[in-house]
Amino acid sequence: MQNTETILGAIDPEVAERLVTRREAIRQGASVSSTVAAGLAMASVPVALAALSKDAFAQTTTTVQDVLNFALMLEIFENEFYKAVLGTSSSTAQNTAFTTVRALVPAAARTSLGQIQKHEAQHVAFLLSAGAVNVLNLTADSFDFTGGRGAAPGPFLAATTDVAFLLLTAQAAEDTGVRAYKGQAPNLVSNTAVLENALRIHSVEARHAAKIRRMRRLLAGAPSTVRFSGTVSGGDASAAGATGTPPQAAVAALGLVYGAGTDAANFPNEANTTQGGIAIGNLPNLPTGFSTNSATEAFDEPLSRNDVRTIVQPFFKVTIP
Numbered sequence: 627m628q629n630t631e632t633i634l635g636a637i638d639p640e641v642a643e644r645l646v647t648r649r650e651a652i653r654q655g656a657s658v659s660s661t662v663a664a665g666l667a668m669a670s671v672p673v674a675l676a677a678l679s680k681d682a683f684a685q686t687t688t689t690v691q692d693v694l695n696f697a698l699m700l701e702i703f704e705n706e707f708y709k710a711v712l713g714t715s716s717s718t719a720q721n722t723a724f725t726t727v728r729a730l731v732p733a734a735a736r737t738s739l740g741q742i743q744k745h746e747a748q749h750v751a752f753l754l755s756a757g758a759v760n761v762l763n764l765t766a767d768s769f770d771f772t773g774g775r776g777a778a779p780g781p782f783l784a785a786t787t788d789v790a791f792l793l794l795t796a797q798a799a800e801d802t803g804v805r806a807y808k809g810q811a812p813n814l815v816s817n818t819a820v821l822e823n824a825l826r827i828h829s830v831e832a833r834h835a836a837k838i839r840r841m842r843r844l845l846a847g848a849p850s851t852v853r854f855s856g857t858v859s860g861g862d863a864s865a866a867g868a869t870g871t872p873p874q875a876a877v878a879a880l881g882l883v884y885g886a887g888t889d890a891a892n893f894p895n896e897a898n899t900t901q902g903g904i905a906i907g908n909l910p911n912l913p914t915g916f917s918t919n920s921a922t923e924a925f926d927e928p929l930s931r932n933d934v935r936t937i938v939q940p941f942f943k944v945t946i947p
Contacts, residue, residue: 708743809928
């Protein structure tokens with residue numbers, strides 16, 4: 627798979643200059659379990675992060691193969707979504723569906739979306755090489771990107787005609803991927819090679835989400851059904867940017883992305899302000915102006931597999947097991 631730093635630079639070179647040595651930060655920041663320490667000794671931040679997740683969230687009986695297959699399903703979904711938006715899908719119907727909005731996407735944004743699509747294609751290729759199986763036999767025609775499961779136009783139909791709503795939909799898809807990978811990381815602790823690469827994909831998905839937020843900010847002030855909000859503050863749909871007059875069904879769907887999971891104790895919503903038993907807003911030496919929203923924006927919470935399935939099922943014509 628392509629080097630993560632290369633992917634990062636392709637999205638936004640400025641971000642590369644802001645990276646810090648996370649391993650050193652963890653080493654200096656807190657006491658860690660023996661599993662985390664082992665991860666750090668291996669010079670593997672992804673392994674350490676997954677170990678931290680394992681400490682916080684109970685490991686399930688999900689197998690590595692199950693995780694790979696589920697991740698592949700999500701990556702195929704994202705890859706086909708961006709291909710349809712760009713007009714490069716193997717499905718004429720998918721390309722046609724986004725004809726109106728495609729003409730309205732600024733050139734710079736289209737270039738960025740093209741780069742993101744290439745990353746998604748790389749993720750699909752890597753997961754297949756790692757042994758993932760396309761158990762649902764997904765093709766370009768397996769999806770309904772309006773969220774209607776192919777039966778009727780769904781709540782995200784506006785994404786085919788409104789650039790801001792399109793980017794909001796893309797942001798929600800990327801945020802779902804970020805939270806999904808984090809939720810499944812504990813199930814990969816037994817296979818450090820797969821784990822490390824899966825969490826590298828997780829990191830790239832997070833950078834996609836950040837880039838899309840920046841793209842949305844550049845659209846601020848333009849006539850749209852959705853006003854800009856660059857961060858998830860408070861963990862609800864309106865905080866994610868679903869203001870203005872989007873379909874109320876879309877607001878409800880977006881609430882699933884940023885809301886609480888079915889097991890709120892292990893999968894809290896994005897409004898959570900406590901990490902590892904520590905109230906983030908009460909840490910010493912916080913900068914002036916640090917708020918509750920700042921605390922919620924500092925972390926992406928994991929999603930359970932069931933919650934991810936609930937979020938993405940409307941975009942799949944086939945039933946996700």
